[in-house]
Amino acid sequence: ETGVTQSPTHLIKTRGQQVTLRCSSQSGHNTVSWYQQALGQGPQFIFQYYREEENGRGNFPPRFSGLQFPNYSSELNVNALELDDSALYLCASSLDSGGLNSYNEQFFGPGTRLTVL
Amino acid sequence: SQKIEQNSEALNIQEGKTATLTCNYTNYSPAYLQWYRQDPGRGPVFLLLIRENEKEKRKERLKVTFDTTLKQSLFHITASQPADSATYLCALEPADSWGKLQFGAGTQVVVTP
Numbered sequence: 001e002t003g004v005t006q007s008p009t010h011l012i013k014t015r016g017q018q019v020t021l022r023c024s025s026q027s028g029h030n031t032v033s034w035y036q037q038a039l040g041q042g043p044q045f046i047f048q049y050y051r052e053e054e055n056g057r058g059n060f061p062p063r064f065s066g067l068q069f070p071n072y073s074s075e076l077n078v079n080a081l082e083l084d085d086s087a088l089y090l091c092a093s094s095l096d097s098g099g100l101n102s103y104n105e106q107f108f109g110p111g112t113r114l115t116v117l
Numbered sequence: 118s119q120k121i122e123q124n125s126e127a128l129n130i131q132e133g134k135t136a137t138l139t140c141n142y143t144n145y146s147p148a149y150l151q152w153y154r155q156d157p158g159r160g161p162v163f164l165l166l167i168r169e170n171e172k173e174k175r176k177e178r179l180k181v182t183f184d185t186t187l188k189q190s191l192f193h194i195t196a197s198q199p200a201d202s203a204t205y206l207c208a209l210e211p212a213d214s215w216g217k218l219q220f221g222a223g224t225q226v227v228v229t230p
Contacts, residue, residue: 002160033216042121042206042220045160056217090160094216104216108160 002026004093004109012115013081021076021112023091029094031055032108033075034066037088049074050096078114086116123207132227136194138224140207143188145219150183150190151164155165155223159225164205171213184189197228205212 013019025032031050035043045058049068053057072093078085092106106110122141130136140150148169153161167174167183174181180193194201204211204223211219 004160011138031216033218035218035220040207040222042222043218047217048216053136056214082169092160096216103162105166106216106218108162110158110160113158 002107002109004091004107006089006091006112008112009110010113010115012117014076014117016084017081017116018077018079019081019114021077021078021089021091021114023074023109025072025074025091025093026107026110029070029095029103029107030092031094032068032072032073033092033094034076035059035090035092036085037090038084039087043090046076081116083111083116086114088113089096119219121145121207121209121219122220123205123225125222127225127227130197130226132198132230134197136197136201136226136228138192138205138207138226140190140210140216140221141188142194145188145209146212147185148212149210150181151208151210151218152179152181152190152192153206153208153220155206161206196224198227199228199230202226202228 005024033048034046037043047057052068067075088111090111092108094104094106121224152164155161182191208218208220
């Protein structure tokens, strides 16, 4: 177990609704990244938060938004859900020490399975 | 366009043999290449990382090679065991996008006794 927790584990929504997914980082980690994994595909980078600020975004529309809190936990919000949003949503936490060219191992949570009907 | 390609067909292998997985990429300049293991319904688990200036990395029964000229990484599981059965993902960390991993689709490995 990585120490990264996500809630809920499963969620069913209908098209057009809004959803909030939550992630609790591993203790001491200051960076959270969110990924979307469709069935049979690899995870796709959505965005990353570092010390409560968005620090990079993948090719996802603005209806995907996020927050990082002072305790470094995070939320992913998706508005106006579409059928194609059905996927496993993964968060990963890491400790960014701020060093140039330094690798920061990411620890993934178990994911939230979202089904949009 | 940027692509990361892994064998889409499952790799079926007998226990004790070596499994070799391929990861090819185009239009990336990765600073790091990583391999993850993912079990059904679970998040990926980090296995190995190799830097752009490294040719080979080993960890127990795992070995990774990285050829930036061929734009290819090979991942080997030696003396494979049924417990090694899982999907293996390669991920690139571009030099201009620290921490923003770009994943391939993964290759499923099935090790039979």
